[in-house]
Amino acid sequence: MSRWIRLFLLVLTGLTACDFVGTWPQASAAADLEAVRDRGELVWGADQEGGGPHVFPDPDNPVMLRGFEVDLAAMLAEELGVLARFQQGQWDRLPLLLGRSTDCILNGIELTAQRNRDYRCSRPYYAYALQLLARRDSPLAAFEQLLTTAPRGRWQVGVLTGSAAEIFMRSRHDLAVDVIGYDGTIDSMEQLKTGVLDAAVMDDCIFTFYADRFAELRAVGRPFAGGFYTILTAHNTPQLAVAIDAGLGRMIADGRLQTLYDRWDMAGRQQILMLRDAAEIPASKPQSIWALCRETVPLLLESAAMTLFLSCISFPLAILVGLSVAIGRLHGPVSLRPLLVGYVELVRGTPLMLQLYAIFFLLPQIGLALPAIVAAILGLALNYSAYESEIYRAGLKAVSLGQFEAALSLGMTKWQALRYVLVPQAVRIVMPAVTNDFIAMFKDTSVCSVITVIELTKRYSVLALSTGRIMELALATAILYGAMSWPLSLLSHWFEHRLARSASAR
């Protein structure tokens, strides 16, 4: 009885905690200017996976970081009379570092009304524009073509999750596009190159930086819609924010910022002209709880349905493959058995995330481009098939040899004996373990967000960031997970009970 209650609580607490733990390395509270000076360090948060020209590992010495924002951070720290220290974080969750371990976020963060509400946004330090990209062989020649469907259906367009490009593309309901969010800009260029995507939208400076590496890609038309990059600080460090603004102002006035942009081939003069005239962006108003519900609940439900869909399709597949592998290992041709052992050990020995990456990002390199959903289902099914095969192997071995011999003595073939006598009994024996695994898979679907699938956890993370309502949404998400896995726990419990009863009856 207390088992599934405990499980439920575990899901609840685990969920609220796990999503952000990754981005909170150690909670050395950030402090205002005074404390930064005492410490002698300005801790700035960025994502080195985000890539150039912002922040990226030096190709010659990957321990070192390079990029115009690395230089900018150093310059800014110098202005404050301290040293700059880098703090790594996942790009779309960087703002969550504020107030924990990090003084400011400096990583091509676009100035939006919503960010202006939730954080202190510095004066603009760079003017970006959005650029549409396609392969050189693509028929896409102008942005307006996105208004009508592509030859093979809706245009598949990649964007960086949480970026202005994503916000812009998702707001254009008039376009015949499916917007697919990636955790890194380079990922979307890779997928565009291999033909998984039809197009990508990103900040122009990023494409300019990578244009040589992705020679197969070209800019489609002129950059459109644009805005400014800003440095984020927390609301409770106003003096730091003022000092940063003042520092930026001096760097713009005395030409140091222009030199910096020229060093990174980012059209310095043009930048400075735009920054000088940068418009104020008003902060958006905090939402009422009703508005929040109206906006987020349908999306959360839709993503919960995706979570259910992924597990309900993948798990039966996993069972099918797992059972076949188990039967093959126990009763199949002897020459096949080492192969099956190898399969199980390989799949069990590597993380699900790596397998999903391999299926989604590596298979296209050999010409097998799978849609994200298909890749997710395949990855989950393969991963769990290894575990299920071990469970079924144990289950089959638990059926007595006498049952097998009795079936054979009735003239059945080995396969008939398996089908009618051994497997049905093994299935009953392993039912509790299998149901438990189903609950586990159910939660593992969240890993699929690394290959652009938006399921419940990913949706939560995106919504929490865009609305700033981290706690309320965590609770709603936990309740949704609980509501979905609770019946499964009850089912598992019931199977266990039934098994125990039939075992004692025998």
Place this chain on the structure above:
Amino acid sequence: MNGSRAVITVEALSKSRTGVPVLANICLTVAEGSVTVVVGSSGSGKSTLLRCLNGLETFDFGAVAIAGHRLSAGPHAPQLLEHVRRDVGMLFQQFNLFPHLSVIENVVLAPRVVLRLTAEESRARGLALLDRVGLRAFAEARPATLSGGQQQRVAIARALAIQPRVVLFDEPTSALDPAMSADVLDVIVDLAGSGQTMVVVTHDHDFARKAAAWVVQIDAGKIVRQGLVDEIFQPT
């Protein structure tokens, strides 16, 4: 053996396990419609002999001709085994009913999947057999709810459902208490009366007498004596 046709002929069969002889130079003939009772102390090789007859185990030397099939030393081809087992039924000390199926499902499974009879045909046959072992009322019950004696009678009905030419019984009553044993043995005696060829491993002298059996005594893997029941079991 009254000159009737042999259904089983065992020719100089020998078998050892990990170098230890289990059966040595067994020669045996079982006539059509006869009952052969195999006796011997525990570990003497009775089960092994029976299991060699329907191919659950292989042997090293000799040959077995059974129900028109021929098993040679060494591994057997799977197809040959399926043919042999269609004509040779086997009952075990531990019944081995399929616990996930009802009584009638246990009985009709082989007619359905091995003989490919229709559902109606196999059900009619199954119910008739349950009638014969006195358990028709339990057709829909689960095996686990039956007594040991009832379970063994269901197992007999199940074995008979594919109409084998020979039925092998390996100590069918040694897991049962005397009252239940009697019920089971009555069924087997009744079967013998109807002319079913059988080889029965059992220590029950009464049964041997009632079935007018040919008795074969095994000791340490060798046949040490065989003859009519009254010659072997002399009242002492």
